[in-house]
Amino acid sequence: MTPFSAASDIAHAQIVDLFAGPGGLDVAAHWLGIPVVGIEWDREACMTRRRAGLETCEGDVRTFSPADFPDATMLAGGPPCQTFTVAGTGAGRVALDAVLKLVEAMAQGDDVSSRIAEFDDERTGLVLEPLRWALQAHKAGASYEAIILEQVPAVLPVWEAMARVLRGIGYSVVTGVLRTEEFGVPQTRRRAILIARHNSSVVLPISTHRPYRKGANRESGASDRKPWNTMAGALEETRGYEFSVVSNYGSGGDPKARGRRNCNEPAFTVTGKISRNRVFDANGVEVERFTSAEAGRLQTFPLNFPWRGSDIAQQIGNAIPPRLGAHILAAAFGISDLLDEQFFVQVIDSGWSRAPEISDLVGVP
Structure with missing residues (x-):
């Protein structure tokens, strides 16, 4: 192409x-x-x-x-x-x-x-x-x-x-x-x-999408910018249900201040420890954590990108x-x-x- x-x-x-x-x-x-x-x-x-x-x-x-x-x-x-x-x-x-x-x-x-x-x-x-x-x-x-x-x-x-x-x-x-x-x-x-x-x-580069704000409506904001893209949209092929994510690391460096985001928000920063983030369905039941393919997709790699090696999460x-x-x-x-x-x-x-x-x-x- x-x-x-x-x-x-x-x-x-x-x-x-x-x-x-x-x-x-x-x-x-x-x-x-x-x-x-x-x-x-x-x-x-x-x-x-x-x-x-x-x-x-x-x-x-x-x-x-x-x-x-x-x-x-x-x-x-x-x-x-x-x-x-x-x-x-x-x-x-x-x-x-x-x-x-x-x-x-x-x-x-x-x-x-x-x-x-x-x-x-x-x-x-x-x-x-x-x-x-x-x-x-x-x-x-x-x-x-x-x-x-x-x-x-x-x-x-x-x-x-x-x-x-x-x-x-x-x-x-x-x-x-x-x-x-x-x-x-x-x-x-x-x-x-x-x-x-x-x-x-x-x-x-000039931004094309609205900045994420906790608790904000993704449809609100500058009319010349698109709403932020979400985890749900990125993972529609693999997660066809409502879910939320609890971060592995704490906000501001405080390990006790672990954040939570729902699937209609962007993901937390994808780090080499993303496999430790816990995922829950709409009923609060813990489900499978993000796969390597899903973690890569949150970084905007194609879902079928051929990850190889023993520490794929760190690569991603x-x-x-x-x-x-x-x-x-x-x-x-x-x-x-x-x-x-x-x-x-x-x-x-x-x-x-x-x-x-x-x-x-x-x-x-």
Whole structure:
């Protein structure tokens, strides 16, 4: 499917996706007809990617450079968020000042590898990898036409610091925090975004759906925005009955403050522990918890996406929702107006049909 083949920027675009995970952004790129190769070091995620037929380079992003992907015109990256997220240990948030200083040092051309190695958690330094790639490509005279980055909201100051550096080498850059339910994802989740275009203007994607408010009527709100999408709508094929969900984690970090949402609301943020969320029918009887396919669908992967590996829930929780990814990619290319609800109904509900190469399936269960 190449719905945007008439758009010149899309027609020759190729993406290299750092920290590609199971393929959230890659699925979005496939929907838009953009070739993409993903770099991923987690073997389990690579098993899923290969089964899905996504071009995959298994390995550590730090051992590669732009020279290894000379045909890529676009750089994307969603570095590991565990050290920055509220649900994690917070090592990245503690090290935020050090990370910001390293951004400044990299802008001056300093080799900061030894300073990155000093972080207690090596994953903290990975957030700097996209900037390394962007600067190396620019130095080689092959600047990426577009760059998109996403992470948890705590990383927004890093994206803003990187934006200042990128503007100094010819990019127009926007940053901000997007709410996934405002882009049709049946789940509340906030992501810090950076979108950059070389020698071209760029804007953040404009929300298409109303924000979720606890206790609010989904039909109320701005008339130019659609109602938020619901768990019931997303899981109509698998859950043809009323249900509610009790979250595994507590609001505000309080484990006792476990929230509850009914099926006519968006899901809680899908994390690697979504399998622990309890599900109840309309009579209060506990029923089967979300399957991997259902958890993936709440992230807007097709229901039949071929998840593989031993820790599928973590793969799903770590992924960027493909629907949000599509909006971000479209914004980078200035084609947001082409993404309507019917487009997403077509690409999500029609299922995943990308056939893998036989050679990719060798040794994959």
